Amino acid sequence: QKEVEQNSGPLSVPEGAIASLNCTYSDRVSQSFFWYRQYSGKSPELIMSIYSNGDKEDGRFTAQLNKASQYVSLLIRDSQPSDSATYLCAAPGSYSSASKIIFGSGTRLSIRP
Amino acid sequence: GAVVSQHPSRVICKSGTSVKIECRSLDFQATTMFWYRQFPKQSLMLMATSNEGSKATYEQGVEKDKFLINHASLTLSTLTVTSAHPEDSSFYICSGQSWGAGTEAFFGQGTRLTVV
Numbered sequence: 463q464k465e466v467e468q469n470s471g472p473l474s475v476p477e478g479a480i481a482s483l484n485c486t487y488s489d490r491v492s493q494s495f496f497w498y499r500q501y502s503g504k505s506p507e508l509i510m511s512i513y514s515n516g517d518k519e520d521g522r523f524t525a526q527l528n529k530a531s532q533y534v535s536l537l538i539r540d541s542q543p544s545d546s547a548t549y550l551c552a553a554p555g556s557y558s559s560a561s562k563i564i565f566g567s568g569t570r571l572s573i574r575p
Numbered sequence: 576g577a578v579v580s581q582h583p584s585r586v587i588c589k590s591g592t593s594v595k596i597e598c599r600s601l602d603f604q605a606t607t608m609f610w611y612r613q614f615p616k617q618s619l620m621l622m623a624t625s626n627e628g629s630k631a632t633y634e635q636g637v638e639k640d641k642f643l644i645n646h647a648s649l650t651l652s653t654l655t656v657t658s659a660h661p662e663d664s665s666f667y668i669c670s671g672q673s674w675g676a677g678t679e680a681f682f683g684q685g686t687r688l689t690v691v
Binding site: 496505507508511562563566567 | 581609617618619621624666668670679680681682683684685687
């Protein structure tokens, strides 16, 4: 059974700084990873997908994937109070194109003004 | 990203009654729908996977006779909580995926169920 592990936090970061969220996974052959953001009382929303080793940037967000070390991270530059949320790392449970997603337990991020 | 619409967003029901939650994919055909439950300050817990036109596959520990899932079309899946009890009070979330569209999941808005 594939596992996705995250530090539950809370991670507190001052406004304007870089927030770094980390995730490790147990399945060495996983091909794709996702980062979801979930505000309290709301459903998760997809913010980044990454499929290959290296960095992928989208605005203030950068996802980093290292398949050899089996970790994926999310960097948030110029952190804003609106970034305060729980961030869920996720990976497909299998290789079929409509596989269930395995979620980590989430990291609570708090941006302090 | 693709849009999944879930209704109702909030529902309060009496113990012993049944509640139906609808999940619709608005701009894609969801060949597979997933139903999750989330208790406060906990992560998502997958309840079941439903494929259009076939019976749902339930995760271990989830009562299939209590949580009825129907996925009769490529755009609609429903979850019915039967004979609801206060311990069923939770946040229920659906997500849809489409064959050939990668493995990303797109979530509905969620339904806050309170059983009194």
